[in-house]
Amino acid sequence: MAGQTLYDKLWSQHLVKERGDGTALIYIDRQLLHEVTSPQAFEGLRLARRVPWRLDANLATPDHNVPTTLKERAEGNAGIKDPVSLIQVQTLDDNCVEFGIEEFKINDPRQGIVHVVGPEQGATLPGMTVVCGDSHTATHGAFAALAHGIGTSEVEHVLATQCLLAQKMKNMQVRVEGTLGTGVTAKDVVLAIIGRIGTAGGTGCAIEFAGSAIRELSMEGRMTVCNMAIEAGARVGLIAVDDTTIDYLRDRHYAPTAEQWDAAVADWRGLVSDADARFDKVVTLDAAEIEPQVSWGTSPEMVTGISGEVPDPAEAADETMQRGYTRALEYMGLSARQKITDIRLDKVFIGSCTNSRIEDLREAAKVARGKKVADSIKLAMIVPGSGLVKRQAEVEGLDKVFIEAGFEWREPGCSMCLAMNADKLGAGEHCASTSNRNFEGRQGFGGRTHLVSPAMAAAAAIAGHFVDVRQLAANDDAQVEEA
Amino acid sequence: MNKFVRAEGLVAPLDRANVDTDLIIPKQFLKSIKRTGFGVNLFDELRYLDEGQPGQDVTNRPVNTDFVLNQPRYEGASVLLARRNFGCGSSREHAPWALEDFGFRVVIAPSFADIFYNNAFKNGLLLVPLPEETIDRLFAEVEASEGYRLDVDLEHQRVITPSGEILDFEVDAFRKHCLLEGLDDIGITLKDEDAIRAFEEKHRAARPWLFRDSAQA
Numbered sequence: 001m002a003g004q005t006l007y008d009k010l011w012s013q014h015l016v017k018e019r020g021d022g023t024a025l026i027y028i029d030r031q032l033l034h035e036v037t038s039p040q041a042f043e044g045l046r047l048a049r050r051v052p053w054r055l056d057a058n059l060a061t062p063d064h065n066v067p068t069t070l071k072e073r074a075e076g077n078a079g080i081k082d083p084v085s086l087i088q089v090q091t092l093d094d095n096c097v098e099f100g101i102e103e104f105k106i107n108d109p110r111q112g113i114v115h116v117v118g119p120e121q122g123a124t125l126p127g128m129t130v131v132c133g134d135s136h137t138a139t140h141g142a143f144a145a146l147a148h149g150i151g152t153s154e155v156e157h158v159l160a161t162q163c164l165l166a167q168k169m170k171n172m173q174v175r176v177e178g179t180l181g182t183g184v185t186a187k188d189v190v191l192a193i194i195g196r197i198g199t200a201g202g203t204g205c206a207i208e209f210a211g212s213a214i215r216e217l218s219m220e221g222r223m224t225v226c227n228m229a230i231e232a233g234a235r236v237g238l239i240a241v242d243d244t245t246i247d248y249l250r251d252r253h254y255a256p257t258a259e260q261w262d263a264a265v266a267d268w269r270g271l272v273s274d275a276d277a278r279f280d281k282v283v284t285l286d287a288a289e290i291e292p293q294v295s296w297g298t299s300p301e302m303v304t305g306i307s308g309e310v311p312d313p314a315e316a317a318d319e320t321m322q323r324g325y326t327r328a329l330e331y332m333g334l335s336a337r338q339k340i341t342d343i344r345l346d347k348v349f350i351g352s353c354t355n356s357r358i359e360d361l362r363e364a365a366k367v368a369r370g371k372k373v374a375d376s377i378k379l380a381m382i383v384p385g386s387g388l389v390k391r392q393a394e395v396e397g398l399d400k401v402f403i404e405a406g407f408e409w410r411e412p413g414c415s416m417c418l419a420m421n422a423d424k425l426g427a428g429e430h431c432a433s434t435s436n437r438n439f440e441g442r443q444g445f446g447g448r449t450h451l452v453s454p455a456m457a458a459a460a461a462i463a464g465h466f467v468d469v470r471q472l473a474a475n476d477d478a479q480v481e482e483a
Numbered sequence: 484m485n486k487f488v489r490a491e492g493l494v495a496p497l498d499r500a501n502v503d504t505d506l507i508i509p510k511q512f513l514k515s516i517k518r519t520g521f522g523v524n525l526f527d528e529l530r531y532l533d534e535g536q537p538g539q540d541v542t543n544r545p546v547n548t549d550f551v552l553n554q555p556r557y558e559g560a561s562v563l564l565a566r567r568n569f570g571c572g573s574s575r576e577h578a579p580w581a582l583e584d585f586g587f588r589v590v591i592a593p594s595f596a597d598i599f600y601n602n603a604f605k606n607g608l609l610l611v612p613l614p615e616e617t618i619d620r621l622f623a624e625v626e627a628s629e630g631y632r633l634d635v636d637l638e639h640q641r642v643i644t645p646s647g648e649i650l651d652f653e654v655d656a657f658r659k660h661c662l663l664e665g666l667d668d669i670g671i672t673l674k675d676e677d678a679i680r681a682f683e684e685k686h687r688a689a690r691p692w693l694f695r696d697s698a699q700a
Binding site for chain 2: 014016017019021022023025027029036037039040043048050053054056057064065082084085087088091125127128133134135137148149150151152153154156157160161162163165167199200203204230233234235254255256260261263264267299320321323324327418419420427437439440441442445446
């Protein structure tokens with residue numbers, strides 16, 4: 001018999017019951033909750049007079065609607081100026097009190113984007129099943145946790161039963177072999193993968209990311225890769241456990257301690273695909289060929305390298321795609337064959353559950369240090385993923401680097417990734433964004449999003465247009481030598 | 484949940500691939516804490532020329548007359564014909580809520596994104612996958628004949644065209660059962676309460692660190 005994939009193992013460890021109709025009951029170890037997709041679930045519980053199955057499996061924090069300026073945040077919930085947003089955040093607070101669920105409230109130093117907070121607290125552990133009413137729950141797969149986004153009805157289902165009705169997914173492996181070039185990051189890797197397999201390339205699959213380039217990534221980098229599995233159509237992204245995983249988790253707040261830690265580590269070591277495991281689909285990329293990526297269109301698969309150009313719709317693979325390209329260029333205000341480095345920017349956003357962790361801020365600060373944001377940039381903002389990331393960055397003096405360069409240093413939240421709060425693009429504005437989706441209107445009505453890594457976003461802020469961060473690094477080195 | 488057995492209705496064609504959930508219902512409308520009232524903002528950025536706000540009276544907003552759902556011939560449509568990878572992007576269940584609230588009972592497309600697929604069925608919205616060539620043909624037929632209607636029969640898993648052609652489609656047995664009966668998933672799962680408790684005990688014994696109340700202090 002063929003060996004098991006990591007996904008197969010996680011599935012069988014949580015299988016409560018095969019139901020005989022192609023579906024199964026899967027036990028859920030952790031549910032993360034935020035204000036946008038939970039109110040109707042709690043309301044459903046109330047109407048049916050149900051209570052949560054297991055309180056300690058849940059952890060909540062508001063993130064999508066929270067304002068990010070210090071002035072507003074100083075007022076707590078009262079600082080939320082939009083009355084509809086305020087009600088939503090207040091409703092989360094009220095529901096958590098009513099049902100007894102632990103919540104990191106708006107001004108708790110542990111508050112932040114759920115997908116940053118979970119791992120940071122050790123609330124995400126290898127071998128867990130993790131769900132959240134948010135598609136970027138795939139992030140937690142970086143810890144070899146079976147993690148995926150669910151809808152509000154499923155949030156209610158998990159609250160009431162601690163289980164999900166699920167169907168087993170197919171196994172897909174994406175291997176990235178070799179060594180990444182200098183200035184090429186996890187974000188570039190995952191954008192290159194999506195560019196290769198398309199936004200439906202992983203539909204119906206759990207994608208395990210493997211290969212030497214993935215093994216070399218930090219946990220932050222691995223989270224960035226798994227985070228965007230959903231942009232390749234896969235609800236689940238996974239990376240096997242190794243020393244990097246275990247070192248990250250040691251001494252985290254909710255991580256086990258003493259003998260339980262040892263037992264857990266021994267168990268986690270088994271969370272890898274067997275050597276003879278069979279995948280339904282395998283895709284391999286050469287790490288050395290990946291250059292810094294920039295999306296030019298309105299779907300994450302519309303992406304190319306920094307040395308590339310906007311494609312000509314006439315060369316699209318089929319008619320449907322051709323229409324998509326034409327529409328995207330029109331929306332983005334770009335022309336066929338335009339060089340990526342000629343795209344001028346209005347705003348820069350460094351943040352989101354994809355790229356707002358400490359390593360991301362360090363990468364951006366490295367580029368911004370001693371430089372100035374271009375005059376043509378109306379707003380360049382840094383939004384840390386959590387209060388603890390912000391604090392760590394301040395300990396390292398990164399906030400000063402950013403402020404001196406002309407960036408705004410904000411309070412944690414989802415912010416301009418989806419612009420549910422006041423942080424948004426104006427119509428027609430181009431934004432270099434470290435977020436995950438470049439859909440029409442995503443960052444604001446008529447806004448034009450270009451997905452990039454934190455280093456590329458910082459470099460674009462300084463130049464006012466896209467530049468190859470690898471050349472910036474080379475120039476800096478040359479200057480150092482001259483001095 | 485709403486029952487779905489059979490629906491016959493006017494078809495509206497949305498000729499666009501990768502329709503994402505941000506397009507189906509933009510984020511500003513996700514601030515509602517209710518499950519209803521999203522229909523007036525379905526495809527908001529395509530339907531209207533201005534930026535919509537939650538709770539706003541839409542009657543005086545400038546309408547994009549080019550958009551298919553604003554064309555008089557598609558008024559009252561209950562079947563949406565779309566292209567591949569429909570519903571990609573976020574997990575917002577507001578997307579099927581908005582489609583249903585607008586009046587759609589069925590979406591027909593070559594393929595659907597996974598989370599949207601789950602969410603739709605939990606709300607009585609039937610998703611019908613058909614081969615790309617068939618979809619191409621349906622688009623042509625809808626364009627060509629005003630008042631084009633389809634009859635979607637879930638029980639027999641078939642779509643019947645005006646010319647009487649029968650198009651079979653696949654649907655999971657469990658989802659079909661739930662739709663036909665209008666069953667509540669939670670109620671079904673709680674029938675297995677004992678099995679869940681037994682599993683939970685075994686799971687806790689094997690991996691106590693997964694349970695915060697069993698964790699070592």
